[in-house]
Amino acid sequence: MSVKCIVCFSVSIFLFSSNLFSDTFPIPTSYDYCFDKPYYLHDSPPHEEALAIGECFYLAAENILIDDNKGSQHETSSSRTHIISALQYADSWFRIAIQKGNTVAITYLHHTELYLIEGQQKHPLKNLIHASITEDTHATTY
Amino acid sequence: MKIVSLLCAYSAIILLIFTTDASAKVTPEETARLGKDLTPIGAEKAGNADKTIPAWTGGLDKSPAGFKPGQPYIDPFSDDQIMFTIDQSNMDQHLDHLSLGQQALLKAYSSFTMPIYKSHRPVGYSDELIKLVNKNAVSAELVQDGNGIKNSGANYPFPIAQNGLEAIWNHVRRYRGGSLNRTYVHATPTKSGQYTLITFYEEFSERSALKDFAKNKDDNVMLYFKQAVKSPARLAGNVLLVHDTIDQVKEPRRAWIYNAGQRRVRRAPQVSYDSPGTASDALITSDNFDMYNGAPDRYDWKLEGKKELYVPYNSYKLDDKSLKYDDIIKPRHINTQYSRYELHRVYKVVATLKQGKRHIYQKRVHYIDEDTWAILASDFYDGHGNIWRVAEAHNKYFYDIGTALPTVLAYYDLLSGRYLVSGLANEIKTKFDFNQKFMTKDFSPSALRRAGRR
Secondary structure, three states, rough: OOHHHHHHHHHHHHHHHHHHHHHHOOOOOOOOHHHHHHOOOOOOOOHHHHHHHHHHHHHHHHHHHHHHHHHOOOOHHHHHHHHHHHHHHHHHHHHHHHOOOOHHHHHHHHHHHHHHHHHHHOOOOOOHHHHHOOOOHHHHHH | HHHHHHHHHHHOOOOOOOHHHHHOOOOOHHHHEEEEEEEEOOOOOOOOOOOOOOOOOOOOOOOOOOOOOOOOOOOOOOOOOOEEEEOOOOHHHHHHHHOOHHHHHHHHHOOOOOEEOOOOOOOOOOHHHHHHHHHHHOOOOHHHHOOEEEOOOOOOOOOOOOOOHHHHHHOOOOOOEEEEEEEEEEEEOOOOOOOOOEEEOOOOOOEHHHOOOOOOOOOOOEEEEEEEEEOHHHHHHOEEEEEEEEOOOOOOOOEEEEEOHHHHHHOOOOOOOOOOOOOOOOOOOHHHOOOOOOOOOOOOEEEEEEHHHEEOOOOHHHHHOOOHHHHEEEEEEHHHHHHHHHHEEEEEEEEEEEEOOOOOOOEEEEEEOOOOOOOEEEEEEEOOOOOOHHHEEEEEEEEEEEEEEEEEEEEEOOOHHHHHHHEEEOOOOOOOOOOOOOOOOOOOHHHHHHHHHO
């Protein structure tokens, strides 16, 4: 009985603290791996690579959003911050890709704009999934 | 033929004008103003016409009674009362003296207030520093399109700044006491105000302040910086080492990270530009640290003249040892009840991203204090031209050392509604120690492992 109590107590403490922890502790961002892309350190890589890095951040933002929706954690502060910053990184890479003549990046940039400008006020954390780039979009834009 | 000749002559004049402007050096007449109508580092000595900014009269000539070096700093202006407070309801009456970032903060948060106090200009300069700056004024030059400088001593290379690049180099190379170590905490509160404190221990030295300084050894390095995370346990032991270079095109910043979990030292070229700052929860970039640091090559820098602005100044109250972190860290922004704003003249420097270059900040506007060349307020714009982040440096003057440094740095993210507050040390016995002098080996990659021992 006492062992059972200790286990229950420990588990509840762990669950309580981890939940508390996850909300307030600055964890590594969910898009850290995008900074490891081989071309990241070149501030002006070829347009395909710029697009690929932008896509990495964009998809990371989308994944955070999907995870949040699954876990019903809409609008948690950290997630929202990470989505916004991931999209800002994506945005900056799409812009450089566009400057170098990449047309796919135009579509992506439009979708980051939808979230960063309109989504903030009108549809917080909703627009991104709806704006998701499909394979078809790729095909037609190319 | 005549038209061609005229065009040639016109082009030559235009070329001459632009060439002259780009490479303009300060004339001996202008340099002679230093210490006369200008302060030793180039600020206007006179007060303003409204008498709301006082004349500079040499700074505080002595430390407040009762102050002992190594003990907490006594607020020399503690008797001052708040003259008025700016908030959402009356901000329209003060727009001329507010940055766009401050206006955005006031509009976004009804609880954000700016208590305005009488202005003081306490900063003084040692004879040694004055000599150095006088020398710099006639010799320092920008090189590599402004990405480096030459013929300059350690601090304030361009006391009479001619352009934005010179102004930003003055910030990067401002006097910070030569060398120091410090312990402080930072936090990234959620919207509801929950936070976990992260404790940092930092060591900093200008190259010329090293005990084993040799003029020709490592002469492209301007400063050494080491930052160790001390708590919480999950992050403790991670250490960052940076050798910041003067000519960053010739040799980019050198950076290493010691990862306590992997027990490995590795190069960290990503610690620059817009990569996320250490343990910042994606709220600041690497080059946000100290308001601005690193290579200026991705931006066009423009000096848009001077402006009278309400800026955080003489922020002794925020560093008061009687306060707890909970008193200061509040949802959305720091507790502005403990802030102090004064009207000061600042240089407005606008950095716009160059064509073909990338950064998450499309534009950044820095407001640089005329008496310290420290950036006190900054606005950061995203790719869509909207103000995304706003930063404020709450400086105080260390009267026994002769330098003004931030006691609190606050970086507000207006899109997420969160912020990062850094530099707090209210519950730490000693924050700054300017007496520690370092050896080059203290900033070697092998020193990282030692610093990372938990």
